[in-house]
Amino acid sequence: MNVWIAIAATALGCYLAKLLGLLVPAGALDRSLVKRLAALLPVALLAALTAQQTFSTGHHVLIDARAAGLAAAAVALLLRAPFLVIVAAAVLATAGVRALGG
Amino acid sequence: MATEQTAPPPAPPETPPGTGGKADAAVVRDALGVGVAVGLSGFAFGVTSAGSGLSLLQTCALSLLVFTGASQFALVGALAAGGNPLTAAAGAFFLGTRNAFYGLRLSQLLALPRALRPLAAHWVIDETTAVTLAQPTRRAARIGFTVTGATLYLLWNLTTLAGALGARALGDTGAWGLDAASPAVFLALLAPMLKTTTERATAALAVAVVLVLLPVLPAGVPVLGAALAAPLVLFLKGRGDNAPAPAPGPTADDITHPGRTGEPGNSPKGQAR
Numbered sequence: 001m002n003v004w005i006a007i008a009a010t011a012l013g014c015y016l017a018k019l020l021g022l023l024v025p026a027g028a029l030d031r032s033l034v035k036r037l038a039a040l041l042p043v044a045l046l047a048a049l050t051a052q053q054t055f056s057t058g059h060h061v062l063i064d065a066r067a068a069g070l071a072a073a074a075v076a077l078l079l080r081a082p083f084l085v086i087v088a089a090a091v092l093a094t095a096g097v098r099a100l101g102g
Numbered sequence: 103m104a105t106e107q108t109a110p111p112p113a114p115p116e117t118p119p120g121t122g123g124k125a126d127a128a129v130v131r132d133a134l135g136v137g138v139a140v141g142l143s144g145f146a147f148g149v150t151s152a153g154s155g156l157s158l159l160q161t162c163a164l165s166l167l168v169f170t171g172a173s174q175f176a177l178v179g180a181l182a183a184g185g186n187p188l189t190a191a192a193g194a195f196f197l198g199t200r201n202a203f204y205g206l207r208l209s210q211l212l213a214l215p216r217a218l219r220p221l222a223a224h225w226v227i228d229e230t231t232a233v234t235l236a237q238p239t240r241r242a243a244r245i246g247f248t249v250t251g252a253t254l255y256l257l258w259n260l261t262t263l264a265g266a267l268g269a270r271a272l273g274d275t276g277a278w279g280l281d282a283a284s285p286a287v288f289l290a291l292l293a294p295m296l297k298t299t300t301e302r303a304t305a306a307l308a309v310a311v312v313l314v315l316l317p318v319l320p321a322g323v324p325v326l327g328a329a330l331a332a333p334l335v336l337f338l339k340g341r342g343d344n345a346p347a348p349a350p351g352p353t354a355d356d357i358t359h360p361g362r363t364g365e366p367g368n369s370p371k372g373q374a375r
Contacts, residue, residue: 003160006187010177011167013191014198018170019223021205022214033336038203039295040304040332045197046172046292047305048312048328053179053285059317069282070289077293083139087146090286095279 069094129242133233133249140171140229141257146283147174148265153275154182158266165262169255170227172291173198175284176325185322193325204231211235211243225251228291300339307331 054070055061072093076086144165151161156178164174173194180190205226211234214222225247233250237243269275296302308331315324 002187003156003181006177006181006191007160007163007167009188009191010164010173010194010198013195014168014170014173014201015224017195017198017202018205018226019220021202021226022209022219022223024206035203036336037332038200040301040336041329042172042197042200043292043295043301043304044308044329044331045176045193045325046288046295047308048325048331049172049176049179049193050285050288050292051309052312052316052325053288054282055313056316058183058321061313061316065279066282066285069279070285073282073286073289077290083290084142086290087143087283087286090282091146091279093279094282095277098277098279 065094065097068097126242126245129237129245130249132236133246134253136229136233137250137253138257141254142261143171143287144258144261145265145268146280146287147171147178147258148262148267149269149272149275149280150175150265150284151178151262152266152269153280154178156181158263161266162259162263165259168194168198169224169258170198170201171258172228172288175287179284180322180325183321186320189320189322189326193322193329196326196329200228201226204228207231208234208247211237211240212247213240222247222251225255227254229254300335304331304335307335 050070054066055063057064069090073086073090076089081089147165148161151164151174152158156164164177168174168177176197177190177194180193181187205223208226208231209219212222230247230250234243234247237246269280272278272280275281292305296305308328311331312324312328315327319327
């Protein structure tokens with residue numbers, strides 16, 4: 001039940017955010033501070049989520065096979081690989097390290 | 103989907119051949135390319151979501167109703183970590199707020215009739231915005247938005263279903279390294295945003311904050327705490343900007359060190375750690 005509450009809240013919130021942009025008259029959200037904050041907020045969230053999902057399990061901060069996966073993804077990014085290749089590199093590297101007992 | 107073409111009366115062709123305009127077929131091809139590539143990564147979402155313990159119905163409902171990848175991955179991750187549902191939804195929502203600003207730019211470009219906007223809104227995401235903004239004319243923008251949106255929506259939902267079903271067949275998704283898919287998706291979305299020192303400082307601060315808060319705060323809250331890095335960096339930058347007035351125009355430094363000028367893509371590595 002809790003999961004459905006979370007799904008409903010996310011679906012509603014995300015849809016309203018999308019709709020707001022299309023309905024609001026141009027210029028209303030155009031203040032530069034609001035714009036800059038909106039551009040920077042995803043940066044903070046994505047960085048935090050990347051770190052959390054790579055370097056933690058529950059409440060424990062640790063380094064395991066996923067770190068190798070993220071490193072592989074970073075290399076793929078630097079090589080300008082397509083999106084799918086980046087994700088595949090992370091998955092394969094993580095599985096590889098685990099198979100070797102990491 | 104078929105409702106999109108409330109095309110204006112036969113206006114004179116907006117794209118004169120060969121003069122910077124873009125043929126419809128070329129727009130469709132670009133849009134399909136983006137739609138197919140990203141739509142397939144719905145498979146990673148389906149696997150991750152099912153691996154996090156969500157049911158098939160819940161996984162598919164997320165892709166059908168939320169339809170903005172980063173928010174979906176974030177929600178599933180927060181729920182898997184045992185977060186409170188509203189805390190988890192808050193993190194996903196904040197990630198989705200950027201779509202409001204995409205919508206602002208798109209509404210001017212697309213000039214959609216008011217009745218169509220609630221429908222089109224669901225497709226306002228990173229990829230449709232990227233394709234639409236790249237088009238030279240309104241007609242091309244409308245085609246790009248519609249084709250990218252339709253392709254992505256269809257594929258994202260089909261691949262989510264396939265991924266969720268596949269996860270069951272795979273059993274322990276961790277053994278296959280599939281728990282690394284989600285952070286890799288976040289990293290791939292983040293990397294192009296790290297253009298200036300402001301973005302890099304924000305990312306570095308957010309990483310530090312989340313790792314410090316993780317052991318001590320309930321699941322889901324550390325990520326929300328890390329979001330405060332954004333206003334904090336803007337505040338500090340605002341104060342910094344007031345102090346030293348930047349020298350306008352090219353400085354003597356640019357002349358004596360020609361190698362240092364104009365290297366926007368020259369990003370120092372490792373700062374996002």
